[in-house]
Amino acid sequence: MKKDIELLCDYLEWILIHPLENQQLTLQDSEMMRLYQTIEKFVAILNRNYEITENISEGKLDSEVGKDNLYAGPLMELQSILKHLTWQLGLVANGKLDMQIHFLGDFSKTFNRMIAQLKEREQALLENAKLTEALNNQQFEILEKELQDQAEKYTQVIDSMEELRRFRHDMKNHFMCIDSLLLDDNMQGARDYIHSINNIVASSFTLETNDNYIFNALIDEKLKVASQLDVKIKKIIAINRRLDIKDVDICILFGNALDNCIDALKKVEQEKRELSITVILVEDTLSVEIANTFEEPVRMDESIIQTTKSEKHNHGIGLKNVNATVEKYDGEVNIDIKNNIFKLIVVLCKV
Known part of the structure; x- marks a missing residue:
């Protein structure tokens, strides 16, 4: 035992x-x-x-x-x-955040607090998404309004160009009238007639003409702004027919590109201000090269130009709109920066 x-x-x-x-x-x-x-x-x-x-x-x-x-x-x-x-x-x-647990003491409290924080963050993300969408819509509305204003402005320019064409057509008759007044020793009448002709010329624009009226008006307007800054301008435009591009897309592409050039040229010493624009149409492919001198270093982030302007939230939209417009025409956008020359190269297909 x-x-x-x-x-x-x-x-x-x-x-x-x-x-x-x-x-x-x-x-x-x-x-x-x-x-x-x-x-x-x-x-x-x-x-x-x-x-x-x-x-x-x-x-x-x-x-x-x-x-x-x-x-x-x-x-x-x-x-x-x-x-x-x-x-x-x-x-x-899976995103279901409307539950709680009550059977594990302190762990339940921590779990429920975590769920509450996740719900708050989800709500914040939703609100941010709505705000971003609203801002994008607002930017689109602003851009649309600007384009409408530009279209109206360029329509007025087209009217002026038409007036200039009519004036050129009647030039011989104008000279004959002036000659007749001078032969009659009507100096005041000749002066008045010449003065009226000057008023017509002053309200018109000299530009090579083709069927792309909005394009002509826009290029003329932007180059006049550049010339007021004493910019040396080189221009080659070879287009032999009407472009199959919407007027609004022409405004977006060339308006934004040239506005960026002009903004950059304002910061360049006057004697170094240069701008060149080359637009050539070969069959259905349009090649565009716009180059300008610049002073401030260009900052790139993942192929996106970083603005040096103070109101950053209002800038950078221009080049994004250019890219979006080029994509609509199966095109490509390239940027070349060398020796203080910024060059925008665009190719549009099937235009």
């Missing part, structure tokens, strides 16, 4: 140090043997609960428990809670 008790004590001490490792005992006393078998059953339950706890700690949430293992109840409840929590986290990952 005493020896059997010593064996059982040693067995219990072994189990405490070596879980999941069993020892087989052979006891002499039948009552002690029965006690050993009961202890073995209890040890088996402990080992199973140890395995369940280990699985849960590793994220394995599919353990099963026998009906006789009453001590595993809390572990099964924990496993069920973690399964439910995993399901909820999956919903959160």
